[in-house]
Each structure stands twice: as C-alpha cells, then as structure tokens.
Amino acid sequence: EPEVTQTPSHQxxxxxxxxxxxxxxxxxxxxxxxxxxxxxxxxxxLVSFYNNEISEKSEIFDDQFSVERPDGSxxxxxxxxxxxxxxxxxxxxSSERLAGTDEQFFGPGTRLTVL
Amino acid sequence: xxxxxxxxIHITVSEGASLxxxxxxxxxxxxxxxxxxxxxxxxxxxxxxxxxxxxxxxGIKGFEAEFKRSQSSFNLRKPSVHWSDAAExxxxxxxxSSASKIIxxxxxxxxxxx
Numbered sequence: 285e286p287e288v289t290q291t292p293s294h295q296x297x298x299x300x301x302x303x304x305x306x307x308x309x310x311x312x313x314x315x316x317x318x319x320x321x322x323x324x325x326x327x328x329x330l331v332s333f334y335n336n337e338i339s340e341k342s343e344i345f346d347d348q349f350s351v352e353r354p355d356g357s358x359x360x361x362x363x364x365x366x367x368x369x370x371x372x373x374x375x376x377x378s379s380e381r382l383a384g385t386d387e388q389f390f391g392p393g394t395r396l397t398v399l
Numbered sequence: 400x401x402x403x404x405x406x407x408i409h410i411t412v413s414e415g416a417s418l419x420x421x422x423x424x425x426x427x428x429x430x431x432x433x434x435x436x437x438x439x440x441x442x443x444x445x446x447x448x449x450x451x452x453x454x455x456x457x458g459i460k461g462f463e464a465e466f467k468r469s470q471s472s473f474n475l476r477k478p479s480v481h482w483s484d485a486a487e488x489x490x491x492x493x494x495x496s497s498a499s500k501i502i503x504x505x506x507x508x509x510x511x512x513x
Binding site (some may be wrong): 288315317319325326327328329332339340342375377382389391393 | 431435440441442443444445448450489491499500501502503504505506
C-alpha cells in the first residue's frame, strides 16, 4: 500500500541553524501539506502546496519557513534559523485532490529538537 | 472561532469493554468530520469520516462514530476494545468550502487495562 515517507525520523539541531525536513508523498498525489505538533499540544496546520505554489498557510508559517518540491518526488520544509520553540513533530501529508472530501495521508513524522 | 474540543485527555478502559471518545466542534456550518489514530512512533491514520448522509459512520478496526447536529458532536465508539487499540485519538474537522487545512482537537490518549 502506498504511503508517505519522511526523513529523518529525528533531527537534532542547534538554535539558529537551518534544517530541511524531507517528505516523499504518494506518487500520484498532487497536493501536499505540512503540519506540526508541539509536545503535549494539538496538531496544527502549517502550509499546503500545489502546482509549485503555496495554496494556503497559517500564521505560524512565517518568513523563516519555506517549502519546495525540488524534484518529482520530494517535498521539503526548510526552517532558516531555528528557534527553541520550533521543537516539535512535523508531519507531511498528501492528497490526490484539494476537495474537502479527499483524504490526506500522513507520514510518520520527523521529530525536530532544537537545543 | 472554529474549534474542536476533546474533553477527555486520557481514558483507561479494560480490554473487552466498550469505548466512547467525545468530540465537539464549533463551526459556522457543519464541517467534514474525521477521527484519526496515532500509535507511538507512527503517523496519523484515518479511522473514519463523515461528509453527509447516514449520521452513523463505520470505520476501520471496528470503530464507528455518530454525528449529532443538535449537539455539534461526533463521538467515536467501539463495542469491545483490544489491547492494540491503545493509542492517541484525534477528532478533526475540515471546512466544506475549498479550504484545505484540517483542524485537529487536542487528542485523547487511550490506555487499555489487561
């Protein structure tokens, strides 16, 4: 069964460093998403992406964040200068269509720890 | 403001007992409704969803949920839990318009007593 994969599973970085979180969505999907979950808190939407453009972003997704689809298979989230409060689990998701009825399939997550 | 409330942070039930996890939402109109499960170290797996029609929806792993418009609720149920059901459960909503984001509740952690 096709699935969304994410690498690395755990990333440790120093405050102020740049990190890139990688995701491989399901191959025929066209819509991609990033969510994050700070420890003990709810899962929060960050950004959606389609046709090489951001479709929607939350207020969390400020200028230090960026997303990219560098090739036909990867979808990345870059955090330019990490802060302590960026420590969280980051989930990638993908869906075939944007419609509200379409299921978003989630990856296993990358746990980011900022020291 | 749009919100999803899961009032129970942690529930423990005995194996074989019935389960009900509560979810209430606050939205301008009835949204699409979902339940996800997250096992330790795993991603979010969709258990079931409600879009329209029959208000009792069946999902995977023997779960069901009932949409009650008058109560703005979408409670998850299972008649007999198994030890493997121990996990975190998230209720979620998605707007019926073109908005793509899912709004999650804070989750309920389910523990199973042998």
